[in-house]
Amino acid sequence: MTQRPTPQRTCVACRRVDDKRSFVRLVRDAEGDVHVDPSGKAPGRGASVCASIACFESAVTKNRFASALRASLGEEDVERLRHEFEDVLQTRGASAPGTGR
Numbered sequence: 862m863t864q865r866p867t868p869q870r871t872c873v874a875c876r877r878v879d880d881k882r883s884f885v886r887l888v889r890d891a892e893g894d895v896h897v898d899p900s901g902k903a904p905g906r907g908a909s910v911c912a913s914i915a916c917f918e919s920a921v922t923k924n925r926f927a928s929a930l931r932a933s934l935g936e937e938d939v940e941r942l943r944h945e946f947e948d949v950l951q952t953r954g955a956s957a958p959g960t961g962r
């Protein structure tokens with residue numbers, strides 16, 4: 862059996878390098894809107910951040926998403942992205958059995 866190496870990504874907040882599955886991807890679509898991309902496969906310019914709200918907040922504070930995605934993010938965008946990001950974290954957490962709730 863041949864195992865393909867998993868593509869590596871770098872967190873835009875803390876610069877940690879790991880395989881792409883341990884990150885959450887944000888993507889800027891053709892209209893210039895930024896979304897969280899749970900599949901990691903959406904077309905468009907992407908930015909990866911650790912699956913951690915701390916890195917998300919850090920990236921927001923340092924304006925890393927805006928520069929990585931070449932998009933301008935208003936407060937409402939950040940607020941929406943934070944909800945989407947937390948949803949992804951919950952979904953991933955929920956896939957591990959026996960963690961309650």
Ligand SMILES: [Zn+2]
Nearest residue numbers: 872875911916
């Ligand atoms: Zn990070």
